[in-house]
Amino acid sequence: MSSRARDGSDGRVVRVASGQGFWGDWLEAPRRQVEGGPIDYLMLDYLAEVTMSILQKQKERDPAMGYARDFIGAVESVLAAVAERGVRIVANAGGVNPRSCAAAVRAMAQKHGVSDRVRIGVVTGDDLLPRLDALITGGHGLANMETGEPLSAVRDRVLSANAYIGSTPIVEALARGANIVITGRSTDTALTMAPLRHEFGWGPTDWNRLAAGIVAGHIIECGAQCSGGNCLVDWQTIPDLANVGYPIVEGRADGTFAIVKHPNTGGRISVASVSEQLVYEMGDPRSYITPDVIADFTSIHLEQAGPDRVRVFGITGTPPTDKLKVSIAYRAGFKAVGTLVYAWPDALAKAQLADRVLRERLDHLGLRFEHILSEFVGASATHGRLAGEPHDPPEVQFRIGVRGDDRAAVERFTREIAPLVLNGPPSVTGFAGGRPKVEEIVAYWPALIDKSQVQTEVEVLA
Amino acid sequence: MKVRLVDIAHARSGDKGDTANVGVIALRPAWYPLLQRHLTLDRVREHFRGEIEGPVERYELPNLNAINFLLHGALDGGGTLSLKTDAQGKVFSTAMLRLVLDIPADEARKLELPTGRQPRTYSRSPKE
Numbered sequence: 001m002s003s004r005a006r007d008g009s010d011g012r013v014v015r016v017a018s019g020q021g022f023w024g025d026w027l028e029a030p031r032r033q034v035e036g037g038p039i040d041y042l043m044l045d046y047l048a049e050v051t052m053s054i055l056q057k058q059k060e061r062d063p064a065m066g067y068a069r070d071f072i073g074a075v076e077s078v079l080a081a082v083a084e085r086g087v088r089i090v091a092n093a094g095g096v097n098p099r100s101c102a103a104a105v106r107a108m109a110q111k112h113g114v115s116d117r118v119r120i121g122v123v124t125g126d127d128l129l130p131r132l133d134a135l136i137t138g139g140h141g142l143a144n145m146e147t148g149e150p151l152s153a154v155r156d157r158v159l160s161a162n163a164y165i166g167s168t169p170i171v172e173a174l175a176r177g178a179n180i181v182i183t184g185r186s187t188d189t190a191l192t193m194a195p196l197r198h199e200f201g202w203g204p205t206d207w208n209r210l211a212a213g214i215v216a217g218h219i220i221e222c223g224a225q226c227s228g229g230n231c232l233v234d235w236q237t238i239p240d241l242a243n244v245g246y247p248i249v250e251g252r253a254d255g256t257f258a259i260v261k262h263p264n265t266g267g268r269i270s271v272a273s274v275s276e277q278l279v280y281e282m283g284d285p286r287s288y289i290t291p292d293v294i295a296d297f298t299s300i301h302l303e304q305a306g307p308d309r310v311r312v313f314g315i316t317g318t319p320p321t322d323k324l325k326v327s328i329a330y331r332a333g334f335k336a337v338g339t340l341v342y343a344w345p346d347a348l349a350k351a352q353l354a355d356r357v358l359r360e361r362l363d364h365l366g367l368r369f370e371h372i373l374s375e376f377v378g379a380s381a382t383h384g385r386l387a388g389e390p391h392d393p394p395e396v397q398f399r400i401g402v403r404g405d406d407r408a409a410v411e412r413f414t415r416e417i418a419p420l421v422l423n424g425p426p427s428v429t430g431f432a433g434g435r436p437k438v439e440e441i442v443a444y445w446p447a448l449i450d451k452s453q454v455q456t457e458v459e460v461l462a
Numbered sequence: 463m464k465v466r467l468v469d470i471a472h473a474r475s476g477d478k479g480d481t482a483n484v485g486v487i488a489l490r491p492a493w494y495p496l497l498q499r500h501l502t503l504d505r506v507r508e509h510f511r512g513e514i515e516g517p518v519e520r521y522e523l524p525n526l527n528a529i530n531f532l533l534h535g536a537l538d539g540g541g542t543l544s545l546k547t548d549a550q551g552k553v554f555s556t557a558m559l560r561l562v563l564d565i566p567a568d569e570a571r572k573l574e575l576p577t578g579r580q581p582r583t584y585s586r587s588p589k590e
Contacts, residue, residue, distance in 0.1 A: 050542050146479050232472045232555070233489070272472065272487070275526045279485020281476035282530050285523050298523050314525075332543060373538060373545040381547045383557045384513045401545030444541050446479065 014199045016192050016216070017248040019078075020044040020091075021223025023051055023068050029223060029246050030074040034081040036262030039248060041195040044074060044091035045188045045221050052185060053329030053442040055095035056129075056160035066097030067182075072104050075180065079109065082179055083117040090170060090191045094182045096129075096160055098122045101182050102461060121178025123169040125456035126185040128161040128326065128449070135453065142326060142447040151447065157331040159442060163324045163449060166291030167213070168204070169456040170194035176460045185327060187290055189217030192249060200253040204292075211295035211317025212255035214288065218295075219259055219277050219312070220247040226259060226277035227308075228267025233276070240266025245308075256313040258305060269308040291324055291451070293317040323448040332443035333370065334410040337401035338417035339377075341430030344394050348379050350425040351398035357424050358400060361416055369404040369413075397430065403441065410438050465563045469576040471497060473555035480540035481516075482551030484558045487528040492573055494527040500563045501529055509561055510536075531558070 017039040019030035023046040033042055046068040059066030071093030081087040094101045102120045109115040128135065132155070136142065142151035142161075151158070162185035171194050173181045183191075193213030196202070202209045219226050227247045228238045245265025250258040259269055278297065282288075285297035294317060301314040342350040355374045362372070375381040377397035379390040390396075402413045414436045421428050467486070470493045475484040486501060488494040507518045516534025523530060537551050538544040548554070565575060 230474075232474065272489075275487050275528060276472065276474040276485070278526060279483070279487065279523070279528055279530055280474050281478060282483050282485060283478065283532065284519075285521050285530055298525055300525055302526070335543075335545060337545060371538075371545065375547055377547060382553045383560065386509070386513065386557050386560050399547065403539075403543065403545055441542050443543050444479065 011253055014041070014196060014251045015039045015248050016041040016043055016195050016220070016251060018043050018045075018192075018220035018223050018246050020046060020074065021221065021225060022046065022048055023070060025223050027070070027073070031077040032265070033246055033248070033262070034078045034085075034087055036245070036265060039087060040199075042078060042087055042089045043191045043195070043220065044071065044089065044093060045191060046071065046091065046093045047095065047185060047188070049327060049444045050329060050442055052096055052162050052327060053159045055097070056329065059096050064097075064100050067095040067101035067104070068093040071101065072108055075105055076108055076112075079112055079114060083114040086179070088174070088179045088181070088195070090181045090195060092183045092186050092188070092191060094122070094184045096127060096162070096184060098124055098182050098184050105180060105182070106461065118180060119178050120461045121173025121176065121181040122459045122461065123165070123173060123181065123183040123186065123456060124459070125169070125454060126162045126165045126183075128163055128454070129158070132158065132161055135449070140449055140453060142328065142449065145446040145448060151328065151445065154330045154445065159329045159331060161326060161328045163326050163454045164291060165324065165454065165456050166190050167194035167197055167210075168292070169458045171198045172458045173460060174198040176458070178460050188221040189214045189290055190292065192217030192220060193292065196249075196251040200251070205319070207293050207317035207319060208315060209255035210293040212257065212312075212315040213251070214290050214293060214295045214317070215297070215300055215312065215315050216249040216251060216257050218288070219274060220249055222277060222280065223247070224267060225280065226274050227261050227269050228273060231268065231273045231276055233270070233272040238266075238268045242266060255315060256311065259310045259312065261308055269310055271302045271304050271310055274302055274310045274312070289321060291320060293320055322451050324451050324454055326447040326449050328445035328447055329442050330445055332441040333403060333405040334407045334438055335401060335403040335441050336410050336414050336436045336438045337399060338414065338436040339397050339399045339430065340417065340420060340428050341395050341397045342425065343427040343429065344392070347393055347396040347427070348376060348390055350427060351376050351396045353425045354398050354420055354428070355400065358416060358420060362413065365412065367409045367412055368406070369402040369409060371403045373401050375399040407438065414438060463565055463567050463570050463577075465565045465570060465575050467561040467563060468556070468559035471559065473558055475551050475553065475555035475558075477537055477540060477551040480535055480537050482514075482533045482536040482554040484531045484533065484554050485528050486531070486558060487526060491527050493575070494524070496563065496565065496573070497529055498522065501561070505561070506531055506558070509558070513557070
């Protein structure tokens with residue numbers, strides 16, 4: 001039976017709940033969202049800019065991998081609600097291998113004897129890696145949106161390339177009866193907008209409502225970051241963060257919606273908390289570009305409609321461009337970061353001396369790096385000179401990082417931190433973590449491609 | 463009189479590549495005109511001088527009583543390239559709130575600006 005809520009005066013309400021704001025978010029959240037009260041859809045966002053490349057590396061090691069494995073546990077934790085209550089899941093957990101992700105979900109559902117009540121929709125077509133050379137020779141330079149450089153400059157180091165796809169294939173999967181929809185690199189916002197578009201039958205040129213769905217998606221795509229998490233306003237008085245309620249969109253056919261959370265949960269949903277999330281990662285507010293629509297964030301109206309309830313209305317949108325954004329990841333050298341902690345008295349001066357000594361030694365060794373960065377945590381690491389002079393802190397952490405193409409040089413750098421404990425400035429501690437680890441850098445290359453070059457496919461596994 | 467931005471506004475910041483965005487929001491709608499008047503492109507550029515390498519962009523959102531700033535070249539390359547603690551620009555928001563505004567005393571009274579805390583000079587803008 002559907003858990004769909006009804007409201008006599010204003011028509012049907014569809015509830016889309018956010019259960020994951022990034023890969024690594026609270027494992028408890030999906031289960032709490034289905035158990036805390038009625039919802040229709042559970043939206044799980046797993047993909048950040050560089051997540052695709054991590055998944056691509058995993059797929060290279062094992063062709064059955066390459067998706068967000070946390071997702072299988074998340075679905076398992078809410079499986080009864082999907083099978084018995086009709087809650088549907090939309091997630092971009094497929095990463096670079098949506099089909100394997102679907103197979104893993106199916107196997108898990110079989111184990112629990114409910115595979116007949118789970119219909120998995122798989123959205124593919126975003127992966128451009130196999131076609132990359134053909135695209136480049138076909139005149140699609142995939143120039144870096146920030147620097148203008150053509151992709152050919154780093155072509156031999158590319159790990160993954162995925163177009164950000166919109167709501168249409170998700171809507172199709174839902175229309176074909178899928179109750180778990182798994183995508184690859186779909187936009188975060190489409191995961192919320194697609195269920196609303198499907199439920200209310202919004203057309204592909206219904207710009208204002210599509211834009212409203214995108215704004216709803218932007219508000220809840222970072223999980224609790226709109227419901228009291230990371231909220232600066234009155235942070236001391238935000239109740240019960242241990243039990244924080246993740247946000248839910250209560251959508252209506254006319255494109256208006258409310259942001260709410262389940263009763264008896266912590267956190268706070270206010271005009272201030274929602275406003276903070278709206279400006280998060282914002283560019284030009286009049287032009288929030290998605291594959292479906294361009295939303296105008298200066299049209300958004302917020303109103304406190306009750307405790308932990310913010311009504312959102314007035315949103316307008318305009319037709320999208322004929323391009324899709326492409327997320328490309330490429331190998332970009334190596335880095336390592338080391339830290340030591342210096343204690344009072346003169347903690348900062350000791351840390352600064354350690355920095356000079358270390359840099360001199362790196363020089364003597366003839367090590368060359370593309371970049372060296374020193375920070376003094378507790379004095380100036382996050383606010384730089386804006387922090388002013390520190391007032392005799394009890395300790396300062398010296399944090400130094402290097403970056404470069406020469407792995408051996410970065411490796412050698414990691415051996416120069418610990419010796420400072422015995423042969424550098426005094427009152428030093430905090431090196432228990434051991435030698436810093438050398439990390440390969442996988443960098444992000446944003447580009448654009450003609451929409452006509454990307455065809456999505458939808459499969460619904462019976 | 464000196465009014466700390468942190469007492470009349472809140473903020474959140476995030477990243478897009480090597481760019482940090484800072485959205486500054488007035489704590490009361492009546493205080494938004496102060497942000498519009500004082501948080502000029504020049505003022506913010508000066509505030510972050512030496513801390514960022516690129517230009518600054520400014521966008522008003524009167525509907526949210528907010529102004530969004532884009533600080534380019536703020537994140538040491540950004541994303542995974544960055545060696546900074548704040549590689550994703552998460553706390554540029556509070557660095558922005560260190561600004562101190564000069565408000566005429568009668569206007570501050572009329573707008574009921576908070577005066578409870580001692581203003582501290584965080585900003586080193588030559589205009590102060």
